[in-house]
Amino acid sequence: AQTVTQSQPEMSVQEAETVTLSCTYDTSENNYYLFWYKQPPSRQMILVIRQEAYKQQNATENRFSVNFQKAAKSFSLKISDSQLGDTAMYFCALGGGADGLTFGKGTHLIIQP
Amino acid sequence: GAVVSQHPSWVICKSGTSVKIECRSLDFQATTMFWYRQFPKQSLMLMATSNEGSKATYEQGVEKDKFLINHASLTLSTLTVTSAHPEDSSFYICSALPGTRGDTQYFGPGTRLTVL
Numbered sequence: 001a002q003t004v005t006q007s008q009p010e011m012s013v014q015e016a017e018t019v020t021l022s023c024t025y026d027t028s029e030n031n032y033y034l035f036w037y038k039q040p041p042s043r044q045m046i047l048v049i050r051q052e053a054y055k056q057q058n059a060t061e062n063r064f065s066v067n068f069q070k071a072a073k074s075f076s077l078k079i080s081d082s083q084l085g086d087t088a089m090y091f092c093a094l095g096g097g098a099d100g101l102t103f104g105k106g107t108h109l110i111i112q113p
Numbered sequence: 114g115a116v117v118s119q120h121p122s123w124v125i126c127k128s129g130t131s132v133k134i135e136c137r138s139l140d141f142q143a144t145t146m147f148w149y150r151q152f153p154k155q156s157l158m159l160m161a162t163s164n165e166g167s168k169a170t171y172e173q174g175v176e177k178d179k180f181l182i183n184h185a186s187l188t189l190s191t192l193t194v195t196s197a198h199p200e201d202s203s204f205y206i207c208s209a210l211p212g213t214r215g216d217t218q219y220f221g222p223g224t225r226l227t228v229l
Contacts, residue, residue, distance in 0.1 A: 033216050043204065045157075045220035052216070091156060096216040100147045100159035100172075101208075 002027045004094050006104035013082055014112050020067075021077045021107050023092030030054075033096030034068065034075045039089040039106075048090070051075065079109075087111045114140050117209050119221035126197055127229055134192045134224045136207030142187040143209035147218060148180075151204040163190045197228040 003026045013019045025034070036048040051059045051068050058066050063083075067076045079086055089108050095101040116139040126132050136146055144165050149157040161182050162170045169182035179201075181193040190209075194201055204225050208218035 035217070037220075042222070043151075043206075044222045045206065045208075047217060047219070050217055096218075098145050098162075098210065100149075100162050101157070101218060102159070103156045105156045 002029075002094050002102040004092050004102050004104035006092055006107050008107045009105070010108040010110070012110040012112060015082060015084060017082055018078065018080050019082055019109065021079075021090055021092075021109065023075045023077070023104055025073050025075060025092070025094045025102075025104075027073075027094060032094060034066075035093040035096070035101070036064070036066070036075075036077045037091045037093060037103075038086075039091060040087070045091075049077065050096075082111050084111050084113060115211055115219040116140050117207065117219050117221040119207055119224050121224060122222060123225040123227075125227045125229065128198050129196055131193055131195045132197055132226060134194075134205055134207075134226075136190045136192070136209070136221050138188045138209040138211070138219075141209070141211040143190075144187065144212055145210040146184060146190040147208045147210075148182060148190075148192050149206045149208065151206060151223070153204075157206060194226065197226070199228045202226055202228045 005024045032053045034051045038046045049061045063080045065078045089106045091106045092104040093101040118137045120135045146163045148160045151157045160175045163184040165184045171177045184190040206223040208220045
């Protein structure tokens with residue numbers, strides 16, 4: 001069975017600061033994908049960033065980047081220059097392709113003005 | 114692109130009735146769609162995988178006779194909660210897998226079901 005662990009239930013930072021959200025996972029698959037999704041109060045799930053496990057290069061999307069450590073099964077999300085609109089629940093997810101996703105419990109990120 | 118809609122966005126029903134939730138991919142075809150359930154302040158749990166033209170695959174512990182899934186076309190999957198009870202009250206979210214980029218799911222806005 002696949003598992004995803006997010007050990008930070010809530011984090012709070014000041015606007016413009018950099019914040020890192022942690023995620024560890026476990027899977028017996030060799031080929032898989034990792035995702036970070038954002039869920040604002042509207043509850044719409046929004047894709048933040050994705051990483052293909054067979055790629056060593058860390059994915060980046062504007063202010064969002066990941067630190068993917070395959071051997072350690074770690075997949076952290078770094079948000080640079082945080083903005084008020086980044087306030088949301090952030091879920092780390094494992095799976096992809098024709099498989100459903102396994103989600104972590106989420107981290108509630110609060111950006112303070 | 115990659116927009117997924119759900120209808121209705123919220124529904125209230127009486128205990129014992131059935132409720133149908135629709136999930137549509139608006140600008141792409143989706144051979145595979147997924148249904149998730151999210152309780153308040155909790156994470157998403159995969160309920161079932163829906164493939165066009167075939168029977169859905171349910172996760173362990175999900176009652177397939179209670180949660181009927183039909184994926185009749187490449188753009189539509191439906192979830193019917195049969196004989197709903199208060200414990201079925203939850204937020205139901207669907208996602209769809211585009212055929213051209215088959216590794217990333219795009220999510221619908223969710224449906225809040227309240228069973229009285």
